[in-house]
Amino acid sequence: AQSVTQPDIHITVSEGASLELRCNYSYGATPYLFWYVQSPGQGLQLLLKYFSGDTLVQGIKGFEAEFKRSQSSFNLRKPSVHWSDAAEYFCAVGDSWGKLQFGAGTQVVVTP
Amino acid sequence: DVKVTQSSRYLVKRTGEKVFLECVQDMDHENMFWYRQDPGLGLRLIYFSYDVKMKEKGDIPEGYSVSREKKERFSLILESASTNQTSMYLCASSEQGNIQYFGAGTRLSVL
16 A cells, blocks of 8 residues: 655745755655645645656755665756745655645645 | 636534535646544644546545546535534645645635
8 A cells, every 4th residue: 555654744934945845755656746836725736756767856846866676766856945835745656547645734824 | 917716705504514625726727625623633634636637635535535637626425414614624735746835725614
């Protein structure tokens, strides 16, 4: 069975500082990996995805993530956060049928 | 742009009521999903559907049922609402094996 762990429930970061959100997954085959963001009161928006190929993937809003098979990780990074990046971030692993298993989420707070 | 529309943003119901949550997508997607979202638990899959009139149980189907009579519409039904079903409900749609697109969610309170 697939599973996703996001070790950090809550992260506080200063505006302009770098951000890294951790994600570890468990899946028997080659995973499809996703990062979604949820602003307050909204649905989820896709930031980026990894299906195959280059292990460093670029997404929207200046985010990137790196797939590391040896560590079963898919960490999300942004070099310089903006106040608008305050949101909840979800990592997910998908199977070939399109079912997703989500992590518990990481709440990001951005301070001035 | 893909549009997934959930009929209500906020809903308040009484214990024992039958509740319908409606979801419509406009991209002719094969797959549709219902999740509930609770703090600290992320999103948990309730039911999904790969085609019209087809449904599959997700991780937490107890107390819920679904209906998919038309490709674009996927309904979640709470046969007899209970207070532990107070939650945020999110609908999503996708092509086979591809990205899921989410609606804005319905926040349901059962009193």
